[in-house]
Every structure is written in structure tokens, then in C-alpha cells.
Amino acid sequence: MEHCNRIKIAKCQILITNFFVLLLGLSTATMAAVTHFGDHFAVFSHVSLEWNPYEVIHYWAFYVGISLAGLLCLGASLSTIATVREAHGLMATGFLCFALSFCILVQMAFWRFHNPTQVKDAILDTYDLVYDQAMKSPSSSWWQELATIQDTFLCCGKKSPFGLLESTRAILCQGQEAMREDCLQSIGNYLQTHYRIDSILTCTGLALTVYAMILCAYLWFAIHSYCDLDRKGRYTLTPRAHGCQPQEPSLFRQTKDGPVLQCPSEEQALVTIGSSRMLLPACPQR
Secondary structure, three states: OHHHHHHHHHHHHHHHHHHHHHHHHHHHHHHHHHHHHOHHHHHHHOOOOOOOOOHHHHHHHHHHHHHHHHHHHHHHHHHHHHHHHOOHHHHHHHHHHHHHHHHHHHHHHHHHHHOOOHHHHHHHHHHHHHHHHHHHOOOOHHHHHHHHHHHHHOEOOOOOOOOOOHHHHHHHOOHHHHHOEOHHHHHHHHHHHHHHHHHHHHHHHHHHHHHHHHHHHHHHHHHHOOOOHHHOOOOOOOOOOOOOOOOOOOOEEEEOOEEEEOOOOHHHHHHHHHHHOOOOOOOOOO
16 A cells, blocks of 8 residues: 555656656757847857858757757656556656656766857857958958847957957947947856856756656556556456356256255355355255
């Protein structure tokens, strides 16, 4: 009884966990869409450079984010259906989805730990290339692309710690644009906020996937061994063959001459004792 109560508690826990995993998957998909289609990141991927250091990272982050969101939502859906229907095959598939999601999250955390500034460096390098090209030929299309980046981040130019770029910044930033902050600082602040949200989602995903895998494994073994409260007390009636009449054990059989006392065999006596819980009298020996 105590084991079955634990199974019921595990079912409630995995349903609640799957709800949060589903929310995490939707949040991850939203984050990937914002990263790919948002103006703050798309403006750098659309720069017409011969070699764009950010373009590869831009598409890689989108595809990984969408794949992770799909695995999380699929695992939550399959394990929920498996819990309701008590299907160990679907539960195993849900466990596999959670395991793959966990591997992706571990790889992302490992990459973030060893390359914490790779995305930031790629974006700033792209901005520096556009800035240098615009300063060399102000009448070219590079100037328009630089203005698009600055309008997106509401910044203007960049500052040098030695004051070497003050003259170019004075030419580039005039009027109200002169009151804007440095573009390098503005881009860095935006990426820092994006990194915080991404770190929260990664840590939450690691915790939820580990807990979901534990619950899936426990319920899989419970369903596979048929140790479930919901199955107790349920019996299946097999259909009787056509024309067959059930014969219950009886001491009397009807014949042409009338009822005749019949001595039950040992097997009939045991069946009768088990069903009616009464002790039958022994038949006299002839």
C-alpha cells in the first residue's frame, strides 16, 4: 500500500514537472526567435561583409535553441500521456527526450564556461569592421549600415581610452546623437542582460530535466512491473463459448427418474468450499 502511494505521488510530481518543462520549452523557443529575428542581433547578421564573424554563431544559436525547445516540449507531452495511459513505451521515449535535452544543456553550459565572451567579441568585431569601413568611405553604403546599428542600440560612435577617436566621434555624432552613450558600452550592456536570462534558463533546464528523468525512470519500472494502485481490484471477464452452460458443483443432479444424490469429487468439493466457504458433508461409502 505504501509503495502504491509513492507511485501516486510520483505521478502528481511528474505532471507538475512536465508543466514547468513545457513552459521552459516555450521560453527557450521565444528566446531563440528573439535572438534570430530581433533587431539587436539581426542587424549584425545582415551586415554585408566578406567574412562576418557573428553570422555563424547567429544561425547556430537559433537552430540549437529551437531543437532544445522541441525536445523539451516533446518529452513533457510524451511523459504526460504515458503517465495518464500507463504506457511504458511512451515513458521510455519521454525519458530519451529529457536525456537528449540534458546533454544539449550540459554542452551549452560547458561552452559558456570556457567561452564566456565569444558572442560578445564576435558582435563587437563586426561593429568595428563596419565602423572602420564607414570612416574610410563616408559616402558608401557602410555609413548607412553603421547608422542602422547605432539607431537600433540608441548609441553613437565609440570611445577610446586614450582619446584617439574623439575627432571621428565628433564628426559622426552631431546634435542629439552626441548625447548618446558609446556603442561599445551600449552593446555590452544589452548582451549582459541577454546572458543573464540565458543563464537562468540553462540552470532551470538542467534541474528540471534531471528531476524529470528520475521520475520517468521510477514510473517506467513501476508500470513495467504492474505495481500500480489504479490496476488493483480490476478483473477481466473472458467471453464464454457459444452453447456452453456453466456447471456449478452440486450434490444433486436431475435425471429422468428424479434427483439422485451424487458424491462430489475431491476437486468439486474444493471448489465448493472455496466459493461458499461451507464444509460439505462426506458421502457414505457404498
